[in-house]
Amino acid sequence: MDIKSAKDRPARAASKDHFTGAVQITPVIEAEAPARLRAASVHFPAGARTAWHTHPLGQTLLVTEGRGLAQRWGGPVRSLEAGDVVWFAPGEKHWHGAAPDSDMTHVAMQEALDGKVADWMELVTDAEYGAG
Template sequence: MTKAIVCAVAAALSVATLAHAESMQISANGSRPSAKGPDANFTGSVVVDPLYAASADTHNSGGLVSFEPGARSAWHSHPAGQTLIIVSGTGWIQEDGGAKHTVKPGDVIWTPPGLRHWHGATSSNGVSHIAITNVKDGKNVEWQEKVSDAQYLD
């Protein structure tokens, strides 16, 4: 991981990790099993590696999401917003009605609450990002319909 990415991740997580801690908690690598991204919410091959869950102290969750070439999320929104930190590869992200943007390692994307969007790999390259997703009333995402091939390639 590059120094810029490490700094971005550290800054984004510092509020969550420092808030009201009685003692440090270490979640050992390998203790959080990877999961395939559900077919209802993703097109193509997607792996989600949970990093941490929301709690009374953090109010957000974190995960490393890896998309193979051509893989993407469905349209969705986040009731309390989301930050993505691109850690490897090349991807695309698009808000409803907006232009599709190319994202690369070190890019940090803030998606405001309620903004309909999708993100994933390009058609020829995979991409991985850390997703820090805020929680509101116990919910962090509102899934919608899948992004069509025409929308994805447009």
């Protein structure tokens, strides 16, 4: 058994290369091999979002607070609220973040493939974000 105290898992600012806005990421699970599960609690202030990205083994989001938005490539922008669970299939290009008028926090869960959990792409434009 290994217990990780909350004080030993401080939030950190998300990379401006991969996120728009002052996003904060708090590690939840960073399991060592042979386990592959990774999880983080991600807080998005209103209007903040990820860049377009994919996950080699897919991703599950559990919205824990607030309201958000998500979109897969070629699909409509979808609304999210606390309690919603979202699944993105392996290789599915997508983004997610807070609604324009609400903060949003979710737990993002994904498995690592050869140590990699995401492939990051271009930032979501204001026009793409505003399409919702």
